Amino acid sequence: MENKDLIRLFRLTASLMELHDENPFKIRSYTNAIQVLERLESPIHQMSQAQLEKLDGIGKGMAAKIMEAIQTGSHADLNRLLETTPEGVVKMLNIKGIGPKKIRTIWKDLGVETSDALREACEKNELSKLKGFGAKTQETILQALQYSDASKGKLLWAEAEPLALDLLQFLKNRPETVAAELVGDMRRHLETIDTLHYLLSLENDSTWPAFLNELPGVTPVEAISGPFVWRGQLEESGLKLEIRLVPEKRFANQVLLYSTNAAWLTHPVNPAGDTLMSEAYGEPAASEEEIFQRLHLAYVTPELRESLRVLELAQENKLPTLLQDRDLKGILHNHSTYSDGAHTLEQMAVHCKQLGYEYLGMCDHSKSAFYANGLQEFRVQAQQKEIDRLNQELGPFRIFKGIESDILADGSLDYEPDVLASFDFIVASIHSNLKMDVVKATDRLLTAIQNPYTTMLGHPTGRLLLRREGYPIDHKAVIDACAAHGVIIEINANPRRLDIDWRWVEYALSQNVLLSVNPDAHSMRGYEDMRYGVLVGRKGGLTPEMTFNAKSREEVAAYFADRKKAKGI
Template sequence: MENEFIVDQLELLVKLWDLHGVNEFKSKNLAFATRALDKFPNSIAKATEDELLALQGVGKVVISIIRDVAQTGTCSDLEGILEQTPAGLLNLLKIKGLGPKKVQAIWRDLGITELDELLAACEEGKLVQIKGISEAIQSNVMHYILFLKQNASKLRLDKGHHLAEDISTLLLNKFSKVQIVGELGRNCEIISSLDFMLLSDGGFGASLVLSEIEELEEDFQNSSPFVWRGNLKGHLIPIQLYFVEEKDWAIQSLKLTSNPAHLALIGFDEMKLQGAFSTEQSIYDALNIPFIIPNMREGLEELNWASKYQIDDLITFEDLQGCVHNHSTYSDGKNSLLEMAEACREIGLSYFGIADHSQYAAYAGGLKPERIADQHLEIDALNNQLNDIKILKGIEADILPDGSLDYDASILSSFDYVVASVHANLQMDLEKAMPRLLKAIESPYTTILGHPTGRLLLAREGYPLQMSKIIDACVANRVVIELNASPYRLDLDWRFIYEAQEKGAMISINPDAHEIKGILDMKYGVEIARKGGLLKKNTFNTLSVKEFLGYKS
């Protein structure tokens, strides 16, 4: 079993113990152990007993639970308590703002065990009857449930790609040619449908062939001889499979990969396009329009962009020189400075920037001043040891509620760069969010504005901002805007990249990596950046290390 799965199961056990009022010491001890395991850099399933015993909260009993989960995916404690728990309560435990104790009270006092029941209670104003739940909490819970229900069948970009790979494998067993189209074909940040083109001879046998794939469930009411609709068993996201003949492949590829707004923008009319086209390029040529890459086919600024720039001007992963928003074991990361730096070197980067959490983020092991001094000493030693990659001294400094940065000037000035981010007090209206971020941007120590809106895709909406004013402030103060490449965030929203770079802003594609594998999230960031037409020359981490360090000078 993967580490993430094991940790998730243990976290669920802790929540259920708290929900049922199981021995508080036992629950807290497992919670400590789970946090330590979440940062464990190696395979939990393969760890020795001595390695596990060295972790906080891990004793013989916890090791037994870990071994069971690693080998079977569950354990007797978890199975036993799940039998006592109405299934719907597991969804209630996922709601932000409701911990196990509040869920216990809702279950006990209101008899609520399902999301729909909880939503109805919020709408009727009953939730505030529970001690500790205010009108504001009730409103937030109702908003969150509606948000979850609206997005229940959608996927993040990374999840969409992983599931599409599985589906493609199934389809290629039956069809000689399969192509991903639709939102995933454009690398949208949120995927509401997985769409594919399948090579067909134009007959009506393709649907019968699909019926042989047991993993697929057809929606007979909405399918047709030309389009199969349904889903993959165990998944809510809709699937659409288009049967296309070879002679129509290029024109259908363009049509199905484009947002309808893009087709309207380029004057695409399938009926008026005469003759066979072998490539999408030939179709754009026939329309007398520059070729637009699939990512950009959204019907926004792509034609204006294409009148000024060439496709070769777009950022690529190979253009990146450095990786500058990363976390290590000094805060809440899973790998050491050296391990993270070596991983960056292995993918051809020339500098690695550490930006561990600042002290205000105590929940994430934020660095006290003495820990910063220790880290800087280690970085100096590593830079003396390494000759083919440079480690930069950065910090992800919390933007405090009043807009100031965590730490005083003497500490902030010790860093090579500062990523300024909001992590706490996220429930802000425009009147609170704008002054807070503008003050942080105006700080002379801010190098990069981190994940500007604080959103978590399909989990949390970002706080409201007047993005044009944020961009203007960043340009005026030579502050770089982060495109946080974590597929959980992808923030800055790509739709603002056009405006940002036209105004002269620099964008930094940062993975916000908390372990080695997270570094490659920059690939998602590059795909999203290309959607907004980001140019290599406007991408901050394409600069050399000397140019990077001299940017704010």
């Protein structure tokens, strides 16, 4: 059992205990254990019970529960709670924006035990009559249910990637396989995935191998399969699976067709009206590159085959040199135990340095984010003193003093000007009062962008992919304002956010707005999310030159200092 699986079990246990109104101290013992496990870097299954008992926050009893969970996949408290809770009520705990206490009220007072019954209760206006609810809460829950329905059978790209690659390797390793490739949305790096698409060439391409009907964890769907397409569904995630049988000699042609969007395939690329589709359906090619060469086009990677502007650049042989992981020199927007992070400031800094980066931007939550242990002014001072000490010890590596300042309801930032002036840079983000129309949300962001202390705009829409829609904003107005006021826009690399969306990267670049790939890391492991932000940037055509944290330590320090001076700070 991996650490994340154990954390998931304990979170479910704590939620079920709260649902059943159990002893708060017992619930706290689980939440404390979760915090300890989140900070733990070593694999939990490799530790003995004696070693677990020595961990601060893990007592003898909790260590025994951890060992039981590792050995059996569950533990006594969880089993007891699951036995007394309807399965549908357990699933309702996953609904975004509604906690265990409210679910208990819905379950006990209305007798609602499934998401479908909850939706019906909302539509009949029954929920709004419950104590502690109201029409607004009812509407929020209904919207969350509708969004959850639309997200069923989908995974984040980052979640789907290991599944997709494992299956690809399985197909390639079969003795009857001549060629296999992952295509479709996965190869194009779209942010969410509902189907894994593969192309497969076999030694005998007239028959489907029996092993496809025996794939572990996959249910064949014969009703929508055919002589050249095999379809199934992954049982655990609900992802659809499509494997298309193609002749070996046309394999590269088919790879191009299934790795490119429709507008690209059908757009004329020369006066004769030739298209990528017509060429792909023509003579067999040895590679995708060959098909591009035939049309006198520079080769375009699948992730970039979205905007027709990129196709024009391919015709002119002027494609940008895309950002790569190795171009990034530092990691900005990170959290420590000063707010809601799992690791200390020193641990975050040392690990960042060990990874080979030149600098770290520490941006713990500001004081209004009380739910995230936001920093009061005296704690800001304490953190900045620690940063000064660590900079002396870790130099030339540098920690920049930052804060993720809440954008308040009126668009202002947390803290008085004298406190804001003490930071090297400020990431301004919205975390509260998310129910806004496009006018209110845009105005709130514009006010923050116009604030001279705002250095960078964090996760502009506040979305949580497959969990919560972002608030609607006028992207052009926001990007234009960032251009006018010299504000950097974050590409939040957390795979649950990926915000700003890649569809707006091209426009931001056209307005000369710098972008920063930020992991929003709440642990040392969170730095690993940087690669997802790079993928988002690349999909929008991001270059190293337009990536803020591709700048060196000295360049970033000079930028922050010059900007403050120019703003009169």
